[in-house]
Amino acid sequence: MRRSLLERIWGPGGVRLLLGDTAVLVLLCAAVTALAVPKAAGGRPARAEVEVAGKAVAVLDLSRDGVSEIRGPLGVTRVEVRGGRVRVLSSPCPRQACRHGGWIGAAGEMLVCLPNEVVIRLPGQRAGSIDAVAR
């Protein structure tokens, strides 16, 4: 016996249920949009994510100034948060490239210390900027 798709999914009297479901789904979509859209807009990030060896180990609140100690394979990397920005204060690595990265504060920026496997990342999309310019 062939039945219509409507009847297979919603049974006899399906049109009414279909309307009810549509109403609920419209409400849900509206709720999701209302919750998600204003938050998705960019701006200055509120936190920095810290990873060691690819694993998230800490989330730093950028509104709270202070120094955190992150333990990597070489030793302790000290990370400073001040005024919504973050930098590497000291690092046990030989070349200190992470420390020379200075302060970062915009979405999408990151500091990386390869020897100590520490990555500090500011979540979000980089707004209309380019990675680098080669001359």
Next chain:
Amino acid sequence: MNTRRVSFLGVLVALALALHLLEAQIPSPLPWVRPGLANLMTLIALLTCGWQAGLLVMLLRVVTGALLLGGFLSPAFALSLAGGLASTLVMALMARGAWRLWSPLAMSAAGAVAHGGAQVLTLVLLLVRTGDLPWLLPWVLVPSLVSGIVTGVLANLVLLRWQWYFRGVA
């Protein structure tokens, strides 16, 4: 609770657990995005045997799933439990209007969104402790809604086709 019901709920828990374990094997770029098919069994229990049965099936599935996969009482378990409780609560409240105002499809979709929302809320409260997780919210809620609708269509198909069977159990 009669024998027939007990064995029926046992089968639902077993199926839910199997789906839960199977879904955990699917690699995903967004690790929290799961099809949520296990929720189908919670929904069926809820509609055929009442909200207590739905709660039971969900709790047994989440606990045994965590025991088998590892991570019982871990943060991931807390997320899973919070999501399960929220979605079961929403679906139980909506069960009153099932097949009258809306079909289980809408219940599944609303439950899935509650699941995602509760997980983000738990994550913020328990783990991150920074008032907001703005960038994460759309990445959780939108896939939740989609998977909830897919699971809901399946729920409707199963519930209608097996109507004669569920009526005998309930």
